[in-house]
Amino acid sequence: MSPERIAKLLDRMRQAAADAHGMIANVSREEFLDNLVLQRAVGMSLLMASEIASQLLRAHPEFVSEHSEFPWAAMRGMRNRIAHEYFDIDLDKVWATAKDDVPNLLAALDLVRSWRMQGE
DSSP: OOHHHHHHHHHHHHHHHHHHHHHTTTOOHHHHHTOHHHHHHHHHHHHHHHHHHHHHHHHOHHHHHHOTTSOHHHHHHHHHHHHHHGGGOOHHHHHHIIIIIHHHHHHHHHHHHHHHHTTO
């Protein structure tokens, strides 16, 4: 396990997830559903965050098994849906993920990064 590589991936995951959440912080669901550019920006940010989860699953299974607090399978599933379904993406799911699920992910990422920085 390369701690530096994992830390870099976690930082990138956090940035992408924070971007997705931040883009809709002051936007209603209706505004989101009416704004194609915003839908694609949020979707791409979620794709980026979930792609990193897939990379961690493949390259660092020991880290994944140590951190069951992350919804690894759900993140990989989100990545696959966004990457392969294109015009059939469930925008309500994208909205709910960015609005409701990402804050929990950010908190978990902050906790893991803080814990690892302390050398635990």
